[in-house]
Amino acid sequence: MLKIYNSLTQTKEEFKPLVEGKIGIYVCGITTYDYLHLGHARMLVAFDVVTRYLRERGFDVNYVRNITDIDDKILNRAKENGELFSDLTDRFIEAMHEDERALAVLPPDVEPRATGHITEIVEMIKLLVEKDMAYRAGNGDVYFSVMNFPDYGKLSKKKMDELLDGARIEVGELKKDPRDFVLWKSSPDDGVGWDSPWGYGRPGWHIECSAMSTCCLGDNFDIHGGGSDLLFPHHENEVAQSEASTDTQFANVWMHNGPLRVDNEKMSKSLDNFFTVREILETYDAEVVRHLLIASHYRSPINYSEQSLRQSTSILERFYNCLNGLDIDSAKSLTNSRFEKAFFAAMDDDFNTPEAFSVLFEIVREINKQKEGEPILANQLGALLVRLANLLGILQSTPAEFLRSNVATDVDEEEVDQLIAARKQARANKDWALADEIRDKLAAMKVVVEDGADGSGWRIER
């Protein structure tokens, strides 16, 4: 039984899709005005695991993840650079897709862009204005009227009146209520914008997601996800806009991934303590980064550090050392084993990846035990290990690829082979001094030699 923690009810619930066998899921994507940082990567990887697993469970998943390609930050950055805002967003969308591929994040089924849905956005705002749920202010901006939506706060568990107290939001002369938020912003005539019943302007951030999710998945759909920092106000506002306009429940299940911290502080652009994905990928393998991001439960915070990356590196080395020498391609994966059952039970329990990993380590130990005596069984277990790990998007390389190269180290394989051959000769002559000298030489090249029953293997030192 698949259970998912629902932020709306604050409980783990048995998951039941609206339509048997099908799942519609919408996740708030990126505002594209810079390179992805590790916090973005966490969100992308978290929901990549979710969708991969839901598909494995046999669901027909429609995964929608939007791109916010119109926003004040984008306009400001474009202005600084002296370029068209669309050139800026095109560039960073391309970079985002590159980073996603590196991290083995599968593309969503639909990737709507805000600028591609202006019509739907305007229609939704129109409906809200007609229903007296929104109003046009003197400057052409249109605001949502929070007071007219009694359920406001049901997702973030905030009380309407408490939101009023000490509200840091200035009561502008434009807003009727400090809690109101903008749906449509008027733009200067020479600025970026679109025509609307309220004049030339551009959409507010929150309405984009309401319009795009409804457009792609319908008024009521199964799962809405995003970072926990979006819960308020963004997701709360989405609920308000959508339910006020459609008079029906918006998303059934709300999933929020936990934050990524650096030195126990939230990593964010505004704190200027963020690491971009591409900068980390210069020194660490993508799979190492991906492991780090799923080694903790998706709802827990992750504290990023060099040490945690090193730990993920040793863990992957253990996996690949185990797979090294197995013949997996021709082996049939063991099915219905206790390992597989335990793995699925862990993932069924709100995508408990740490628990799932503990099962993978049990398989590793079993393989290492059986390698000598029961090679066929070891191969079958190896195939199982790879199959299950692939559901998490890891162990997608071969042992040789992972163990003998990485982004930071480049070795001359021919030279290594020559040195190993020379050492083999020395060992045959029992010239241990020479053998050790050669091993030291290899070590200086960051090459670790491993002597086995059938010759000496090697890997790079990470």
Add this chain to the structure above:
RNA sequence: GGCUGGAUGGCAGAGUGGUCAUGCAGCGGACUGCAACUCCGUUAACGCCGGUUCGAUUCCGACUCCAGCCUCCA
């Protein structure tokens, strides 16, 4: 100040009302010319104070501390 969540062995990180997480590190052994890899064994934990219970790290309450949100943010 309000709301939400958390506090687990040296570190990372799950989970459970009474017997094991798991990984890294440590210790002892096996393998090895010595190592590395690997295997076997092993040490070690549940913030603090009460309550419920035959029994609580696990449930309930108070306290302390930490984090996130309340403002753009995945």
